[in-house]
Amino acid sequence: MDWHHQLLDSAIWLGKAFIISWLAVACLAALLGKFTDWGRQFLRVTWAWFSPARSLWPLAILSLLILMTLFSVRMEILFTFWNNGIYTAMQDFNAATFWSLLAVFCVLAAIHVTRALTNFYISQAFQIHWRVWLTETLMSRWLDKQAYYRSQHLPSRTDNPDQRIQQDVASFISTSLALFLGLISAVVSLFSFTLILWALSGTLTVFGVAIPRAMTFLVYVYVLIATVFAVKLGRPLIKLNFLNEKLNADFRYALIRLREYGENIAFFRGEAVEHRTLLKRFSSVIGNTWAIVFRSLKFQGFNLGVDQLAVVFPMVVQAPRFFSKQITLGDLMQTAQAFGQVQDSLSFFRTSYDEFASYRAVVNRLTGFLDTVDAADQLTMPQITHQGEDFAVESLNVNSPTGVTLTANLDLTLAPGAALLVRGPSGVGKTTLLRAIAGLWPYASGNIIYPAGQQSLFLPQKPYLPLGTLRSALYYPLAEPAQADDDAVRAILEQIQLGHLATQLDVENEWTNILSLGEQQRLAMGRVLLHRPQLVFLDEASSAMDEGLEHAMYSLLRKELPQVMLVSVGHRSSLAAFHSSELNLQGAGAWRLDSLS
Incomplete structure (x- = not known):
């Protein structure tokens, strides 16, 4: 393989993928914001941060993070070709190629480590600045026009606003970025490694029917079936995670009240009543936690089984072609790696469903907070x-x-x-x-x-x-x-x-x-x-x-x-x-x- 051409192709690939990614993001944001509740909720919470009218820096840094994510995908592609070359060299007992590819690996590894560290710093800095802005924005909304007080007079008001400003903001930002960049990586990896898998796939005969490029079709069918079952198993986690946040906040609030009114409680000798109240709230927390544990056992157990089967599945399919010497050992290993990347990309929603469930709960809590502030602002006053x-x-x-x-x-x-x-x-x-x-x-x-x-x-x-x-x-x-x-x-x-x-x-x-x-x-x-x-x-x-x-x-x-x-x-x-x-x-x-x- 000509690695000089690979580097040139990588630069061209990054440019094209970056432009396509941004166009896809813009279209997806418009569609989600118009046709889905959670898309509208997300834009309501954070659109002002990304608005070019306020500042171009958030979009510029986000663009850099997208580019770094695409760079990571391209590095994975280069590593699959390196794997193919190194295993083929070992099969052919080609020492010169083996040692030259080790030198190439040192260069690729150095670039990969540098990219990972740079990406970590940029990502953390971006999250910190975003969190500062969103926290200050919510605090201003909470304090302006005395919403923190006026909201007490609403027929239904937000529970535990302190938790929503402090904890939910941090969770919202970190999960938003992780899911967004993870989705981009998954989609780009899907297309890139599907092309590699397509080139490596052969014809598979099943019950007398010849299926050309069978490996490519099999991975899509495999993940589609797994995703349907995973969604069914994971759906209850959305409600359970929402309740987890609420019940923990209620328990923490009861503990805070015990500290604030300690003297009154001590004078009344009300420890027994307070103990019962705390135990009741804590029992609700534990009961919901056990429900999450049992549901997660089913969900994660299914996902682990699917992932383990995916390790040997491509080798089983490609083994006849390898033993008949239609493909090399390097081709077999690259097929397994490409299959794994395509499977991971297609499984992004399946494997991220529990995280997405928690994320939906956080988004609901933040928009609920904004609903309360808006309702408080609408209250009539002299x-x-x-x-x-x-x-x-x-x-x-x-x-x-x-x-x-x-x-x-x-x-x-x-x-x-x-x-x-x-x-x-x-x-x-x-x-x-x-x-x-x-x-x-x-x-x-x-x-x-x-x-x-x-x-x-x-x-x-x-x-x-x-x-x-x-x-x-x-x-x-x-x-x-x-x-x-x-x-x-x-x-x-x-x-x-x-x-x-x-x-x-x-x-x-x-x-x-x-x-x-x-x-x-x-x-x-x-x-x-x-x-x-x-x-x-x-x-x-x-x-x-x-x-x-x-x-x-x-x-x-x-x-x-x-x-x-x-x-x-x-x-x-x-x-x-x-x-x-x-x-x-x-x-x-x-x-x-x-x-x-």
Whole structure:
């Protein structure tokens, strides 16, 4: 064999195969995107990443990966010819050809190793950049327009969104690339090695009927029958893998809740109940895992049997021609290798069915996540505008999820320095009213006018302390400035009677578990002093303090921020002294606004 011509032919082959591959990919993507659900799901999740309008780099790197895959197929073709030559040289006892072919092997092996390492690096880099983009995109969708909160009000919402962003994204990207490049390799190998097998095949007589090029036809019939049975055996794996992801996520979520509410559970001595709940969820995980194991035993057992039979099948068919000296030992070995490559290529879908089943489950979970975000974006909310200096509510109607009217046609206005106390019986909708005013409650309508600048803070009964340092908790929701004024921060800690924490400002810890609820509420008051907003909502934000501390904190707010507008929800009559008006919710939509000055 003239290896110089082989190298030239390889270059021409790569160019043609690359162009044909891209045309096939474009046509396949268009067809799948139009006629299949999972094709539309895939494009929905990732089309923006590959869109030339955003960047040409993803398509350029993908093109390089396709070229490297085709290069791998061509190397396999060259190795089959090398195998033919080396075995033929051994059969003919041709030492010179044998040693020259060993030199050729060294060159081919060096090229093959270099290609494999280069392909690995490019593939990993591509997956990392893709994962960064998709994770950031999903996180932005989850956080923008407060979908993470609004989705709670949907009749059916996504379970375990954290898992979908973290785990499913990584699985989606790695499996997408593996299946895509594997499909290209399989199709190109199929055509290439079919031509080789066609050239090596002879006539086979079966029951008196002569079948020309029998080996080529037999491999297609062999794999077609195997694929039909494999699909039937593997189909249930799609649902089982989807359930596996969901049940594991539910179990993990139950463990996380045990950690988050550890103190409450410990006070109630609720270990037995929690244990039963965890065991119930874990039992579901194990039951589904056993179902996957038994189904996989059938599926993989069948595939292994098919693969083992494929090792000897071509030799059995070609053996009569070899022993009658119609073909050489090299031809026989190349036939077996070509048969194996064609069989592997045709069996791509069969052998990848379990992986594809897991992949479909991941795609369904990601598109389900996007469905939830889209549905959350469509929820109706009161119209919020920012203008002037006053805070106003116009024709606000607030309902419960079941349609019960909580507040009807509410109108009120607060000027700078004014303070409103919201009161009423428990369950009448005081906190829900604040949620509606903040634009978080979907069962409300009307107009909310905030002061220009959007400078407002919401202080719930249980403050939120982010992960990180005490300083970051104090500055939340703003980022820490590059050069913080430590003296001002320490002064605020002294004012809210947390001066003993001044030395721990830059200590990272689980501050939610370290500080008492009363200390957390005072820290939230410190945020107000630090940010100096125009408007503050306090939803029983001092309930964990004694009356003396509550009086001190409200006095501090009125002294340090005389122009701030306050909207407070509280039950203590002592709060009236710090407010200029009172909104009394009376139930069934009724309300009364009274002056306290």
